[in-house]
Amino acid sequence: MQTIYNIVLVIHIVAGSLALLSGLTALFLRKFSANHPKAGKIFFISTLGVAFSAAFMALVKPNVFLMTIGIFTFYQTYAGFRSIQDKSLRPSGLDLLVWLVAAVNGVTMVMQLDIILWVFGGIQLWLVVTDMRNYIILWRGGKLPATAWLRRHLGMMIGSFIAVVTAFIVVNSSGLWWQWLTPVALLTPLIVYWNIKIRPKKAIATKAAALLIIGLYFGTTAHAQPYVEGGKTRHRFAQMNVGLDVGINPAKNARSWEARASGWTETSLPNQMMTRLIIGGTHFWGHGDFFIAIPVYQLYSEGYRERVESGFRFFPLRIENNKIRPYVGISHRAFSFNAGDGALRYQHKLPLSAGVYFNRGRHIVDAGMSFTPNNTVSYAFSPTQMLQAQLPNLGFRVGYKWMIETTVGAEKEWKSGRTQYLTDTLGKLGRLDGFTVGIGPSVSFFLKDAQPQAAGLPQHRISAIFPELMLGYYLHKADVQLSAVYRGTKSVLEGFGLRQELQRRAFTLEAYKFLGDYHGFVPFLGPALSYERWSTNSKQGEVLVAEGEKQSLQPGITFGWDIRPDRLQAFYLRTALRWFPGMNMSQSTGINFKLDQLEVNFIQLVVFPGRMF
Secondary structure (H helix, E strand, O other): OHHHHHHHHHHHHHHHHHHHHHHHHHHHOOOOOOHHHHHHHHHHHHHHHHHHHHHHHHHHOOOHHHHHHHHHHHHHHHHHHHHHHOOOOOOOHHHHHHHHHHHHHHHHHHHOOOHHHHHHHHHHHHHHHHHHHHHHHHHOOOOOOOOHHHHHHHHHHHHHHHHHHHHHHHHOOOOOHHHHHHHHHHHHHHHHHHHHHOOOOOHHHHHHHHHHHHHHHHOOOOOOOOOOOOOOOHHHOOEEEEEEEEEEEOOOOOEEEEEEOOEEEEEEOOOEEEEEEEEEEEEHHHOEEEEEEEEEEEEOOOOEEEEEEEEEEEOOOOOOEOEEEEEEEEEEEEEEEOOOOOOOEEEEEOOEEEEEEEEEOOEEEEEEEEEOOOOEEEEEEEOOEEEEEEOOOEEEEEEEEEEEOOOHHHHHHHHHOHHHHHHHHHHHOOOOOEEEEEEEEEEEEEOOOOEOOOOOOOOOOEOOOEEEEEEEEEEOOOOEEEEEEEEEEEEEEEEOOEEEEEEEEEEEEEEEEEOOOEOOEEEEEEEEEEEEEEEEEEEEOOEEEEEEEEEEEEEEEEEEEEEOOOOOOOEEEEEEEEEEOOOEEEOOOOOEEEOOEEEEEEEEEEEOHHHOO
């Protein structure tokens, strides 16, 4: 089998090289020229070779990552080719089978605890939802735009080429996360450009759109952010933003410990630098900013690493265009610490912050500092020796955010009364009831300690970030959401040769009622019943020394809020929290794990498919 595997690996490399060269050739050849289809066929065949060889290797040597990426590439290649074969885009039986495989693959990708697969899985699901929309339109007897086949062909083929370029870069580099995602960020605007260019519009509109794309990436939009004009309406209550920040935590007074012949000796910690992805939303017409900050790269982080931070910043003077505005804030920040052969220990703090925002158009530049009082941690530097380490308590950051507006366009209809008329009319007809689907990043916190914990290991405090998947039904008249939610979480502790793992698979049914409506800020509360399957194992090296498992039905409470400018939109942003008390599980060594959980779904995209078609 190893010989066959090596042969397939050679085929994979040769096919990948051909795909890269033919893809570049097709990309630069004039579209509709005689040579473009020839290069495209070579690209199609070689990319199929890449996908099928990757699938084979992932089966022989089980590798979920390689398998899902292979299917992701195959779907785009197949769909792009079929768009040329049948320009009506009416699906055949094989098309539907491939579509189903791609849909399952997308769900599988977002269920993995891997940020790279989350991104590619999100793209996969977006593609299958777009194709589903086209299929439904055709099945209902509707017509697609004349250039729909061409837009699909270009988008899918360029997407396949992005996958090939990404593989080439990663194989020939260290495979860091940004090397996976850079081709996506740089080449996706090309898909947007071609989609706009082939629309049947005047050339001047095409040029304007192209300039807009460039402006979104590199320039400044001409429109001021929408709190300035129009008053305190519900459609201006909140505005989403995304961005990056960079920071440094000076370690002047930070101290750790290390063992020497003379005993335990204090040592210094290095300054820590980091870059974080910021997802947030300004609220209360520019007087507040809720955010989540996810570290994506850290430098000189020996021993001490900051983890996910979520918080709130208050602006006494609201954010306004071309003005500097001060803020004060508080947040919840998780961090981890380890030394020597000891386990990674998680701890939670509430840092205070202050700084300024400068807003210009849809762009925000912020600069600030944070202070974490009593930033110390008691740590097992050996199985029998607990000492206290002093961690950095000051941090300085600068960042950039791009404000994304999705609601102001509906304000005119609201003010005229048409939105209310449509809401009342469609509500009486039952047209606003419907299925919902949702996905978003979550994390869960352990609220109680295991008794007794293994020597040298800290307590489980926080899970890895995981995707939350939701399928539900919304009842408009009652303003109630019924949902089925799946989560898979994991928490691992490893130190002094001992590895302890907790895994959770939870399927939850919940019903919650929306309570009031404060200018589009809509809180909700309701009961939840969860099927919980927990398992644990401890290994000393490769030897299993303890294990345990428990299944139960667990009651809980779900609460949170929606940002809901009106009740007609096809999607909303939701923040949900769940509390499940009273859970526990025993390991064969006698450790009793207290599994009380507080889940935080930071921001979930909730879509009403029935309102999209």
